[in-house]
Amino acid sequence: MNETVYVIAFYILAAIVLFSAIGVVVLKNIVHSALLLALTFVGVAGIYVLLNADYLAAVQVMVYAGAIAILIAFGVMLTRRPNMKESNPFNSSAVVGFVVAAGLFGTMAWAILTTTFPLGLTAPTDEISVRGVAKLLLEDYTVSFEAAALLLTVAMAGAIIIAKGAKKA
Amino acid sequence: MNTNQDILLTIAATLRSFLDPLLGNPDVVDVTMYGVALAAILGIIFGNAVILVWAERKVAGYMQSRPGPNRVGPIGLLQTVADTIKLITKEDIRPKGVDRWVWFLAPVVLFVPTLAAYAVFPFSEGLIAVDLNIGLFYFLAVASTVTIPFLMAGWSSNNKYSLIGGMRSVAQMVSYEIPLVFSLIGVVMLVGSLKMSSIVEAQSGIWFIFLQPVAFLIYVIAATAETNRTPFDLVEGESEIVAGPMTEYSGMKWSLFFLAEYANLFAVSAIATTVFLGGWQPPPMPAVMRDAVAFIPGWIWFAAKTYFMIFLFMWFRWTFPRFRVDQLMSFGWKVLLPLALANILVTGVGIYAYRIAIGG
Numbered sequence: 046m047n048e049t050v051y052v053i054a055f056y057i058l059a060a061i062v063l064f065s066a067i068g069v070v071v072l073k074n075i076v077h078s079a080l081l082l083a084l085t086f087v088g089v090a091g092i093y094v095l096l097n098a099d100y101l102a103a104v105q106v107m108v109y110a111g112a113i114a115i116l117i118a119f120g121v122m123l124t125r126r127p128n129m130k131e132s133n134p135f136n137s138s139a140v141v142g143f144v145v146a147a148g149l150f151g152t153m154a155w156a157i158l159t160t161t162f163p164l165g166l167t168a169p170t171d172e173i174s175v176r177g178v179a180k181l182l183l184e185d186y187t188v189s190f191e192a193a194a195l196l197l198t199v200a201m202a203g204a205i206i207i208a209k210g211a212k213k214a
Numbered sequence: 215m216n217t218n219q220d221i222l223l224t225i226a227a228t229l230r231s232f233l234d235p236l237l238g239n240p241d242v243v244d245v246t247m248y249g250v251a252l253a254a255i256l257g258i259i260f261g262n263a264v265i266l267v268w269a270e271r272k273v274a275g276y277m278q279s280r281p282g283p284n285r286v287g288p289i290g291l292l293q294t295v296a297d298t299i300k301l302i303t304k305e306d307i308r309p310k311g312v313d314r315w316v317w318f319l320a321p322v323v324l325f326v327p328t329l330a331a332y333a334v335f336p337f338s339e340g341l342i343a344v345d346l347n348i349g350l351f352y353f354l355a356v357a358s359t360v361t362i363p364f365l366m367a368g369w370s371s372n373n374k375y376s377l378i379g380g381m382r383s384v385a386q387m388v389s390y391e392i393p394l395v396f397s398l399i400g401v402v403m404l405v406g407s408l409k410m411s412s413i414v415e416a417q418s419g420i421w422f423i424f425l426q427p428v429a430f431l432i433y434v435i436a437a438t439a440e441t442n443r444t445p446f447d448l449v450e451g452e453s454e455i456v457a458g459p460m461t462e463y464s465g466m467k468w469s470l471f472f473l474a475e476y477a478n479l480f481a482v483s484a485i486a487t488t489v490f491l492g493g494w495q496p497p498p499m500p501a502v503m504r505d506a507v508a509f510i511p512g513w514i515w516f517a518a519k520t521y522f523m524i525f526l527f528m529w530f531r532w533t534f535p536r537f538r539v540d541q542l543m544s545f546g547w548k549v550l551l552p553l554a555l556a557n558i559l560v561t562g563v564g565i566y567a568y569r570i571a572i573g574g
Contacts, residue, residue, distance in 0.1 A: 050241065076369055080316065083362060100348050103355040111358035111391075114365050118384045175348065175408065 055095055062088035075120045083113035100175050222513065223340055226250075251343040255332045263476040264294045270528055277532040304465035312462065313370035320367035321463065321470035328477045330356045335484045336410045338494045338512030349410035350402065353485060354395055357440070360478070361387045364449065367471075368459035379458025382539070383442070383449040389546040390439035390446070396554035397432040400561040401489050414493030421498070423490040428557045430490045432550055437482040438530060439546070441475065445534040448542060483523035484516075491519045 061084065068081040086109040093102035182190045229250065233243050268283065268291060275282025283290035308317070334349040336342040346352050361384055368380020402408060404425060405416045416422075423430045439446035450458035460471050487493060494512030496504065537545070 050245070074313075076313075077316070080362070080366065083359075087359075099346060100351070103348055103351050107351075107355035107358045111355070111361070114361040114384050115388065117362075117365055117369065118381060175351075 051095060055092070058088050058091040058095070062092070076117055079113055079117045079120055082116070083110045086110040086113070100178065221511065222338065248343070255329065255343060259329070259332065259473070259477045259480070262480050263473045264298070266476045266479065266524065267294045267297070267472070273525065273528045274532050298469070301469040302466060306465040306467060309371070309462050311372040313372065316366050316370035320363045320370060321467045323366065324360070324363035324474045325470065327356045327359045328474055328481060331481050334410050336414055336488060336493055337516050341513060342410060345409060345411050348408045350398060350408045350413065350489070354398070358391055364459050367463070371459065371462040373462055375455040376459050376461045378455050379449050379461070383459065386439055386442070386446060386448060386542060389543060390436045390550070393432050393546065393550035393554045394436035394440060396551070396558060397429040397436065398489060400426045400429045400557050403558070403561050403565060410488060414488060414495060417492040418495055419498065421490065421492040426490065426557070426561070428553065430486070432554050432557070433486060433490070434526070435550060437486065438527060441478045441482055441527070443479070443527060444531040445537050446542065447536060448539060451536060479524060479527060480520065483520045483527065486523045487516060487519040491523070
């Protein structure tokens with residue numbers, strides 16, 4: 046496809062990502078925020094597609110956007126306010142939050158601007174990218190991959206025990 | 215490639231050669247052809263829903279020894295058309311307490327993942343909207359977002375039955391998505407590719423239902439749960455929670471839920487056909503017979519197998535009682551998931567042993 050289509054698609058996706066991300070922060074209703082968060086993730090997945098990273102885009106949709114439903118479920122279950130319209134309120138940390146966010150943005154902008162990105166001569170094909178990810182995870186970084194898996198399993202088992210209440214030994 | 219061209223491919227090629235001089239730019243032609251593919255998919259979804267609603271009622275009728283719809287048109291074929299006209303003319307009621315935007319968007323958003331999933335279905339050799347390298351994974355990723363619109367509808371309706379239905383849909387769909395994905399991994403390991411056309415081509419000798427029977431069983435059970443059909447229709451269980459997330463919807467919005475349900479039913483059946491039943495390929499048979507049926511285009515085989523799967527799902531619906539919520543959860547996590555994991559292990563060992571046996 047030609048350049049124009051890419052440029053148009055990029056600006057549409059970028060607008061979706063930015064506006065829905067602003068909505069996540071600004072909106073007062075926590076369910077609305079969560080739904081817009083899903084839209085943000087889908088928009089980011091679209092940008093991955095434009096970068097020829099199809100596999101990453103699918104992972105983004107499956108892991109992040111797909112899990113939003115669970116986030117909303119928790120949001121509904123854990124907010125015990127009579128009025129959902131004020132379930133995502135602002136508080137006095139707004140100034141501190143702004144400073145931290147500005148600092149993070151400055152650091153990231155500095156890092157991105159000072160890095161030179163090497164341009165590959167050949168575009169990686171997706172067949173290789175799936176294989177490449179598998180090779181990295183299961184050969185080169187097996188130990189850290191397995192450690193992460195173990196940690197997640199332990200955390201999940203712990204959460205279930207805390208929620209259900211373990212029998213006293 | 216076959217010597218005798220598929221008629222649908224011929225139409226596509228003719229359309230392309232007609233558009234080429236008209237539009238000039240090849241990129242514009244590509245984009246236009248994607249639009250044509252989208253229109254064709256929409257046609258399949260709508261036409262299919264009309265037939266499936268009728269078929270469901272006919273199957274239900276035969277299962278219960280009664281004729282089913284038989285008044286409008288020959289053998290009741292136009293019943294769905296009459297119903298659709300009725301639905302369109304109905305008043306669209308918006309209850310006072312609903313969360314306006316979320317409530318309005320839920321049935322529309324429900325359609326997005328369904329429509330997106332159809333892009334990777336290989337209806338025949340070369341007859342696929344986009345043959346992605348990650349086809350099967352793309353389908354699973356897109357299908358994993360179907361939960362969100364159900365929860366949107368359930369929460370925004372501001373009705374306790376709707377909310378219970380929405381919460382049930384999260385619990386059920388998230389739980390059964392995992393065995394669904396794991397059941398397909400066995401096939402992906404055998405093929406070594408996620409591309410839909412490669413998966414179909416790998417089955418030219420033997421269908422994967424014979425190599426992966428356990429995976430097929432797990433897939434069918436999990437797919438029934440993913441489409442919210444009996445025995446897994448707890449999400450909308452009408453004898454418990456009215457109609458679950460759809461309780462407050464009426465008229466055209468309600469029929470969109472209906473349409474999406476049948477589109478999803480076709481989608482899971484098409485995936486079962488592609489992954490386990492050889493897709494657009496005729497059944498394995500001697501060479502003489504193969505030549506005799508060579509004139510049948512691939513999409514006829516594909517449609518026949520898909521409709522067989524749909525019939526199977528309808529059969530389930532009218533013969534099994536509904537699960538209880540706790541049974542649903544324990545069955546998914548304590549039976550299907552370990553079984554799917556064991557299937558992956560056995561498949562892996564089997565592939566390894568086979569490689570050693572052939573000395574590869």
